[in-house]
Amino acid sequence: MHVFDKSRIDAVNAALATGRPLLVRGEPGIGKSQLARATAKLLGRAYIPFVVTSHTESRDLMWRFDAISRLAHAQLGAALGGDKDNLRRELALDNFIAPGPLWWAFDWNGARSQAARYLPSSHCDDEAKQVGNYLQPPQSDGGDHKQGAVVLIDEIDKAEMDIPNGLLEVLGKRCFLPEGFTERVYVEGVPPLIIITTNEERAMPDAFLRRCLALHLALPSLPGEREKFQEILVERGGHHLPDLDKTLLESAACLVAEDRIIAQNQHHRPLPGQAEYIDLLHAIHELAPGNPEAQQKKLEQVARYVVSKRRSDQG
Structure with a gap:
C-alpha cells in the first residue's frame, strides 16, 4: 500500500500536465518505486517497470538487440545448408x-x-508468438494500456552517465529509431507518465535535470524532528497493518528513531527508516497474530535483526 501525501499528488499531476518525466529523489526504502506502481493502479494505466543496473545501456530502455541469438541462427542455417536468400531475410x-x-x-x-x-521467440507456442505475449509487460494490477502507461525507470544512478544522456533526445522528442529500422517509434495515444528514481549516489547531468520535474522524498531529520518522524511512521504503519495496536506502532517507531540516530552518529548507511519500520511490523504481525501482548514482547527481539543491521550488539 502506498500513501499519497499532497506533495506526491501535486508532483504527479504536474508531470501529467507538462508531459515531463518525474525524477523522484530520496534515500532507499522511502517509497520512490512504489509511487510509480501506485500511480499506475490509481489511474488504471499499464505499469511498465525497468530496474537499471551497472550494465544497462540507454538503448535497453527502448529496445534490445539479441546478437547472440542472431549469431546462433546464422551458424545453424549455414550448417543445415538452407536457402541463402531465405536465411538472409531471417537474419x-x-x-x-x-x-x-x-x-x-x-x-x-x-x-x-x-x-x-522477434525471432528468438520461436521456441514459444504459436499463440504466444502471434499475439506478442512473450515479451509483453504483465499487468498484475489490471492496468489497461489504452488508458496510457506509467513507466518506472528505477535507480538510474546505478548506471553510468550515458543512460541519462542517452535519454535526452527520446524524452525531448518523444520518439526513437530502433537499430535496423527505417521508421521511428512515436507516442501513439495517451502520452506515458515516466517516473525515474535515484538514490542520489551520483549527480544527474544538468541537461537531463532540465527535462524532468523533481520530487524529493525525505523523512524528518533527527534528532530535531523526532516527534514528527515517529508520527509519520505510525501513520503509514496504520495504513499497512490497521489491525495492529497503536501502542505497538508507536513503540516500533520509537525503536526505529533511536537506531536511526545511532546510525547517523556512527556514519552508517543505509539509515533505518520507513522500509525497516514496515518490515518490523509485518514480522511481528506474522509471529504473534492477534495477540497484542505477545506482539509487544516480540518487538525488541525482532527489531535487532530488522532495524539494527549495522550494529554489533545482536548476540
Missing part, C-alpha cells in the same frame, strides 16, 4: 530486436507486433 536485424519499456509505453500495439516478430 535481418529487425527480427532480433525486442521492444523495451519505452517502446511499450510509446506504442503498445507496435511493440506487441514487434514482440511477435
Whole structure:
C-alpha cells in the first residue's frame, strides 16, 4: 500500500500536465518505486517497470538487440545448408530486436507486433508468438494500456552517465529509431507518465535535470524532528497493518528513531527508516497474530535483526 501525501499528488499531476518525466529523489526504502506502481493502479494505466543496473545501456530502455541469438541462427542455417536468400531475410536485424519499456509505453500495439516478430521467440507456442505475449509487460494490477502507461525507470544512478544522456533526445522528442529500422517509434495515444528514481549516489547531468520535474522524498531529520518522524511512521504503519495496536506502532517507531540516530552518529548507511519500520511490523504481525501482548514482547527481539543491521550488539 502506498500513501499519497499532497506533495506526491501535486508532483504527479504536474508531470501529467507538462508531459515531463518525474525524477523522484530520496534515500532507499522511502517509497520512490512504489509511487510509480501506485500511480499506475490509481489511474488504471499499464505499469511498465525497468530496474537499471551497472550494465544497462540507454538503448535497453527502448529496445534490445539479441546478437547472440542472431549469431546462433546464422551458424545453424549455414550448417543445415538452407536457402541463402531465405536465411538472409531471417537474419535481418529487425527480427532480433525486442521492444523495451519505452517502446511499450510509446506504442503498445507496435511493440506487441514487434514482440511477435522477434525471432528468438520461436521456441514459444504459436499463440504466444502471434499475439506478442512473450515479451509483453504483465499487468498484475489490471492496468489497461489504452488508458496510457506509467513507466518506472528505477535507480538510474546505478548506471553510468550515458543512460541519462542517452535519454535526452527520446524524452525531448518523444520518439526513437530502433537499430535496423527505417521508421521511428512515436507516442501513439495517451502520452506515458515516466517516473525515474535515484538514490542520489551520483549527480544527474544538468541537461537531463532540465527535462524532468523533481520530487524529493525525505523523512524528518533527527534528532530535531523526532516527534514528527515517529508520527509519520505510525501513520503509514496504520495504513499497512490497521489491525495492529497503536501502542505497538508507536513503540516500533520509537525503536526505529533511536537506531536511526545511532546510525547517523556512527556514519552508517543505509539509515533505518520507513522500509525497516514496515518490515518490523509485518514480522511481528506474522509471529504473534492477534495477540497484542505477545506482539509487544516480540518487538525488541525482532527489531535487532530488522532495524539494527549495522550494529554489533545482536548476540
